[in-house]
Amino acid sequence: MAGGAARFFKIFSKNIKEIRGPAPYTVNGLEVICVHCRYDRFEHGFAQLNTAFLSFLNLDFANRSANTLTCGRCGYVHWFNKEVKRGRV
Numbered sequence: 001m002a003g004g005a006a007r008f009f010k011i012f013s014k015n016i017k018e019i020r021g022p023a024p025y026t027v028n029g030l031e032v033i034c035v036h037c038r039y040d041r042f043e044h045g046f047a048q049l050n051t052a053f054l055s056f057l058n059l060d061f062a063n064r065s066a067n068t069l070t071c072g073r074c075g076y077v078h079w080f081n082k083e084v085k086r087g088r089v
Contacts, residue, residue: 022072026085032078034071042069044084 022041025032033040045068067080 023086024088025069026087026089027067027080027082029089031089032069032084034074034076035078036076037071037074039071039073041072042078043072044069044086047079 022043024040025042025044031040032042034042046065047068049064049066067082067084069078069080069084070076071078
């Protein structure tokens with residue numbers, strides 16, 4: 001019984017890593033490929049695009065955000081002002 005539970009948790013953790021780990025993405029209907037190392041798996045994130053005027057007024061939260069995709073192999077960060085979609089076309 002203990003061996004079955006250990007096997008279950010091993011498989012479960014592997015599947016969680018695949019779900020949460022680097023994945024292929026598309027932007028504007030095109031597959032994203034790293035410009036540095038040609039890898040096709042990325043971690044998705046966001047970055048705030050601050051402006052001097054809104055920062056001066058302490059309204060940084062009102063600025064727009066950009067989508068970032070960080071290459072799972074080399075770490076190169078790609079910035080996008082469009083919607084990114086997880087998965088292939």
